[in-house]
Amino acid sequence: DAKTTQPPSMDCAEGRAANLPCNHSTISGNEYVYWYRQIHSQGPQYIIHGLKNNETNEMASLIITEDRKSSTLILPHATLRDTAVYYCIVRPYSGAGSYQLTFGKGTKLSVIP
Amino acid sequence: DAGVIQSPRHEVTEMGQEVTLRCKPISGHDYLFWYRQTMMRGLELLIYFNNNVPIDDSGMPEDRFSAKMPNASFSTLKIQPSEPRDSAVYFCASSLLAGLYNEQFFGPGTRLTVL
Numbered sequence: 001d002a003k004t005t006q007p008p009s010m011d012c013a014e015g016r017a018a019n020l021p022c023n024h025s026t027i028s029g030n031e032y033v034y035w036y037r038q039i040h041s042q043g044p045q046y047i048i049h050g051l052k053n054n055e056t057n058e059m060a061s062l063i064i065t066e067d068r069k070s071s072t073l074i075l076p077h078a079t080l081r082d083t084a085v086y087y088c089i090v091r092p093y094s095g096a097g098s099y100q101l102t103f104g105k106g107t108k109l110s111v112i113p
Numbered sequence: 114d115a116g117v118i119q120s121p122r123h124e125v126t127e128m129g130q131e132v133t134l135r136c137k138p139i140s141g142h143d144y145l146f147w148y149r150q151t152m153m154r155g156l157e158l159l160i161y162f163n164n165n166v167p168i169d170d171s172g173m174p175e176d177r178f179s180a181k182m183p184n185a186s187f188s189t190l191k192i193q194p195s196e197p198r199d200s201a202v203y204f205c206a207s208s209l210l211a212g213l214y215n216e217q218f219f220g221p222g223t224r225l226t227v228l
Contacts, residue, residue, distance in 0.1 A: 041222075042219075042221060042222075043117075043204050043206070043219025043220055043221055043222055044156070044204075044206075044217075044219050045219070046216040046217065046218075087156075093215070098215060099144055099146075099161060099163075099168075099208065099215065100158055100161070100169070101146075101156075101158065101217060102158070103155055103156035103157075104155070105155055106155075
C-alpha cells in the first residue's frame with residue numbers, strides 16, 4: 001500500500017505557482033520523499049527528491065516539514081505542459097525496497113490558460 | 114541516448130493468444146522494472162531484475178505472466194494465454210545502481226488490448 005496521501009485533483013492558473021501537498025505521516029528515518037509525474041499517454045518522469053532539507057532543481061522545489069510528516073511540491077510558474085498526474089512516493093534510499101516505486105493515486109494537476 | 118525503448122507501442126489481440134512485450138533498457142543500467150497501469154489499480158510493479166536476475170516477482174498476477182532478461186539490453190514480458198482483464202498499459206523502466214537519485218527512467222509503454 002502507498003504510504004502517502006494526496007488530493008485527487010487540483011487546478012492552477014497558467015503562470016502561477018502550483019503547490020501540491022503530500023502527507024506521509026508514517027515516513028521512516030531512512031526514507032526519502034520522491035516526486036514523479038505522468039503526462040497523459042507517457043511514462044512517469046522523475047521530478048525531485050529530498051530527505052529533510054528543502055530541495056530545488058530546474059523543474060521544481062520540494063518543501064519538507066521539520067517533522068517530515070508532510071511535504072509540498074512547488075512548480076513556480078506552471079505552464080500548460082505541466083498538466084499531469086503528480087505522484088508523491090516515499091522509499092528508502094538504500095537497502096531493501098530502495099529500488100521499488102509504490103505509486104498511489106496521485107494528484108491530477110490541471111493548468112488552466 | 115534514446116531512453117528506454119518498448120515495443121510494440123500498441124497491441125490488440127484475442128483472448129487466449131500469447132502476447133510478448135519487449136523492452137530495451139538504457140545502456141549501462143543495472144535494474145529493469147516492469148509495471149502495469151490500469152484505471153482501477155493504477156501503476157503496479159510486476160517484477161524487477163538486477164543484473165539480468167529476477168529479484169522480486171511478487172507483483173506478477175498469476176502463472177500466465179512470465180518475464181525474462183536474457184541479457185543486459187533486452188527483456189520480455191509474456192502473457193500466455195491472454196485474457197481481457199490483462200488489458201492495460203505496460204511500462205518498462207530502468208535505473209542505475211550507483212545513480213545519484215536512484216531515478217527510474219520509464220519507457221513510453223505498450224498499450225495492450227485483449228478482446
